[in-house]
Amino acid sequence: xKKTINILVSLIMVAGLVSCNNGGNKRGNKGKGGLATNxxxxxxxxxxxxxxxxxxxxxxxxxxLAVYGLPSGRLFKxxxxxxxxxxxxxxxxxxxxxxxxxxxxxxxxxDAHHPDISQTxxxxxxxxxxxxxxxxxRIARIDLTTFETAEILEIPNSAGNHSSSFVxxxxxxxxxxxxxxxxxxxxxxxxxxxxxxxxxxxxxxxVDPKSGSMSIKFQLMMPGFDYDLSHPGRDKSHGWFxxxxxxxxxxxTLLEVNASQNxxxxxxxxxxxxxxxxxxxGGGTKVPANYAHNVxxxxxxxxxxxxxxxxxxxxxxxxxxxxFFLPTPKSPHGCDVDPTGEYIVGNGKLSADLTxxxxxxxxxxxxxxxxxxxxxxxxxxxxxxxxxxxxxxxxLGPLHTEFDGKGNAYTSFxxxxxxxxxxxxxxxxxxxxxxxxxxxxxxxxxxxxxxxxGKYLVSLNKITKDRYLPTxxxxxxxxxxxxxxxxxxxxLLDFPTIGEPHYAAGIPADIIAKNSKQIxxxxxxxxxxxxxxxxxxxxxxxxxxxHIYMTMIRSHFNPDNIEGVKVGDKVFFHVTNxxxxxxxxxxxxxxxxxxxxLLIMPGQTETFVWYPKQPGIWPFYCPDFCSALHQEMQGxxxxxxxxxxxxxxxxxxxx
Amino acid sequence: MKHLMKSLAAVAIITLISCGGxxxxxxxGIQIGQKPAATETPTEEPAATTKPSETIDLTNKGxxxxxxxxxxxxxxQAMAAxxxxxxxxxxxxxxxxxxxxxxxxxxDIFLRRTPEWIMNMILDPEDMIQKDPLAKxxxxxxxxxxxxxxxxxxxxxxxxxxxxxxx
Numbered sequence: 001x002k003k004t005i006n007i008l009v010s011l012i013m014v015a016g017l018v019s020c021n022n023g024g025n026k027r028g029n030k031g032k033g034g035l036a037t038n039x040x041x042x043x044x045x046x047x048x049x050x051x052x053x054x055x056x057x058x059x060x061x062x063x064x065l066a067v068y069g070l071p072s073g074r075l076f077k078x079x080x081x082x083x084x085x086x087x088x089x090x091x092x093x094x095x096x097x098x099x100x101x102x103x104x105x106x107x108x109x110x111d112a113h114h115p116d117i118s119q120t121x122x123x124x125x126x127x128x129x130x131x132x133x134x135x136x137x138r139i140a141r142i143d144l145t146t147f148e149t150a151e152i153l154e155i156p157n158s159a160g161n162h163s164s165s166f167v168x169x170x171x172x173x174x175x176x177x178x179x180x181x182x183x184x185x186x187x188x189x190x191x192x193x194x195x196x197x198x199x200x201x202x203x204x205x206x207v208d209p210k211s212g213s214m215s216i217k218f219q220l221m222m223p224g225f226d227y228d229l230s231h232p233g234r235d236k237s238h239g240w241f242x243x244x245x246x247x248x249x250x251x252x253t254l255l256e257v258n259a260s261q262n263x264x265x266x267x268x269x270x271x272x273x274x275x276x277x278x279x280x281x282g283g284g285t286k287v288p289a290n291y292a293h294n295v296x297x298x299x300x301x302x303x304x305x306x307x308x309x310x311x312x313x314x315x316x317x318x319x320x321x322x323x324f325f326l327p328t329p330k331s332p333h334g335c336d337v338d339p340t341g342e343y344i345v346g347n348g349k350l351s352a353d354l355t356x357x358x359x360x361x362x363x364x365x366x367x368x369x370x371x372x373x374x375x376x377x378x379x380x381x382x383x384x385x386x387x388x389x390x391x392x393x394x395x396l397g398p399l400h401t402e403f404d405g406k407g408n409a410y411t412s413f414x415x416x417x418x419x420x421x422x423x424x425x426x427x428x429x430x431x432x433x434x435x436x437x438x439x440x441x442x443x444x445x446x447x448x449x450x451x452x453x454g455k456y457l458v459s460l461n462k463i464t465k466d467r468y469l470p471t472x473x474x475x476x477x478x479x480x481x482x483x484x485x486x487x488x489x490x491x492l493l494d495f496p497t498i499g500e501p502h503y504a505a506g507i508p509a510d511i512i513a514k515n516s517k518q519i520x521x522x523x524x525x526x527x528x529x530x531x532x533x534x535x536x537x538x539x540x541x542x543x544x545x546x547h548i549y550m551t552m553i554r555s556h557f558n559p560d561n562i563e564g565v566k567v568g569d570k571v572f573f574h575v576t577n578x579x580x581x582x583x584x585x586x587x588x589x590x591x592x593x594x595x596x597x598l599l600i601m602p603g604q605t606e607t608f609v610w611y612p613k614q615p616g617i618w619p620f621y622c623p624d625f626c627s628a629l630h631q632e633m634q635g636x637x638x639x640x641x642x643x644x645x646x647x648x649x650x651x652x653x654x655x
Numbered sequence: 656m657k658h659l660m661k662s663l664a665a666v667a668i669i670t671l672i673s674c675g676g677x678x679x680x681x682x683x684g685i686q687i688g689q690k691p692a693a694t695e696t697p698t699e700e701p702a703a704t705t706k707p708s709e710t711i712d713l714t715n716k717g718x719x720x721x722x723x724x725x726x727x728x729x730x731x732q733a734m735a736a737x738x739x740x741x742x743x744x745x746x747x748x749x750x751x752x753x754x755x756x757x758x759x760x761x762x763d764i765f766l767r768r769t770p771e772w773i774m775n776m777i778l779d780p781e782d783m784i785q786k787d788p789l790a791k792x793x794x795x796x797x798x799x800x801x802x803x804x805x806x807x808x809x810x811x812x813x814x815x816x817x818x819x820x821x822x
Contacts, residue, residue, distance in 0.1 A: 059795060210816070373787040519806065522744055522745065523744070532744055533743040533744050533747065534743070534747040534748040537746060551748055553748040553749060553803060554749075554800065554801070554802060554803055556748075556757065558748065578744075578745070578748045579747060579803055579805075580803070580804070580805040580807075581803055581804040581805065581806060584803070627800065627801065628799045628800070629798060629799065629800050653756065
């Protein structure tokens, strides 16, 4: 009994602590543990309330893109991008299969890495998010009105599409650089002859300002280093792009030793405006290529895949003054540019210090032609001439840096497992907080743009270990949320993520939420197999193909009784959802179908194929709970033996 | 002792809920599954002798955006033709023109309902089902199958109404 009273008393105390969620009550970071700070209050989003930010987080080796809310860390949606998703029929239905076509054929999986949100004038505009696929090099564009993958472009001459997919400040280009250099064109040759023979392609992909349509403007064919990460110039350095490199040794084996020999690797500075001008004036060489361009259309609700056969390449030596190397210590990984565009941070992952280059000094050094030699004909600037400053011994294994727009930078340290806040210009360390464990990227909403929203920082961790209930040998991936609005960072929340959360892109919710589509209009449905009026629901036979033109609305299919299908037929269910109201998708699934369900949004048409294998009566139903009569949303197909004379007929509600 | 526990519990609960502060947000769109038909109070149903679908109520204007609508004497055939097209794509999956299907038939509806009631039912069925006793009773009569909001514009709904006059 006494125990019960104690529990009640504690409940009152807890209630008192959490009861007034009015914000603004900022406490210092002195306490340890939930009750001593107001961390819980800061991440609590009351039932029915909305989060302040969207966070688009890479699904890593799941190939997808996850949508979270901040500060709550709640998962809203997993957008299928590079991998099949049976929940949404992505890559399974007839309409979306083309999205996963490549020059290697249908590839059902991808490795998603770096989401980046489109920008106008260097600020997030929230129209699209781009993300790269590392394994079979591709760039995807996700439409942020539908939260669906709208386009996927394969990148030829690339392998390990890692220094991607970062956008310039008016989304003129989304850039994709190769981590693995390869022979271009691909050919049979001894691997040991790598040095001097392989190329590293840096692809500049234009984005149509209206439609978002992507097209490779040119590929800059660089020396065969590993191009690890990249970022565009901002503001004063707009027009330039910066790429970190490692393996300037051009080793082809045991890279963990052999690619770590040089005291300094490079940041490649590329004046893309200069190269664009060269290309616009007819420069560059068109070479044969073979790469897929897959486009999803919201009116036909279908994707098409086109193989492109040519790409324009540019030899950097043909455009003098366009490409320079900035020596940067020890295999730099992250390559980040501050919001003013002045500072280029190169995090030498094997270096004890952080190197920051100055854009102004770089221009002066170029102007004065103060070079320290060249690599494959590309001028190398003098380290001391371009150096803005060094953050001395901030931690071990620096990887990535983001900015808060208030003159501070936040760098992740993988080996010492911490985030370090330091000041631009003075290079002083201001704060450090441990992360659990081994952080890769960090993300501040807008933190790589001209206008960061410096309220939260998310650390995207590589190792989870004991942070959650164990789930066997494989444990969840993980992120951590920090409040960075004060002088010191405060850890607020752990939350699980899908796949490996390499990088993320955050944006204030109000920029996107107002444009989010609620339905597809039936009147705009141009799917070639749509059934737009219920009276047109029908079944047609063409040889051994049977096309079922079906409609669905709460809570029935039309038709729901179909006869005259035979073993050996190929049956197409073309199903149109006639709902025109928000959040009323319907599904359809067929017993024994060798594919996934369909999940059809209001006003949308989707198709699945079914091969009936045995005579009998075979049911189909709606797997998405749609109304009080959801259980009644079902139907039957009668399958007769091959060659039988059963008449083709269909009906709903009557015989 | 028991009393003490009870009052402590009450204090705890009150403290937990005491600082609501924010106004409740209006949930837009259909709230599937949140207000199942079974929770509707049957007491508000009209007398059981006449089916709701056969009940004649020519004064009730329903609940929704349409407060007053006077139909001109002559049917506008062009408008009715447009209405028929809208009806075919957005309504006919559940309403056959002249016989009961998922929902009631629109034929002769003006003998039973006001133009305003019909328009409001088309334009905001969720609100009607919650607030209009007749709409609520109809939901029960039609197996708890709620009328879908097909997001017609007011102009489209008016065209459909004109089409109903031709049936």
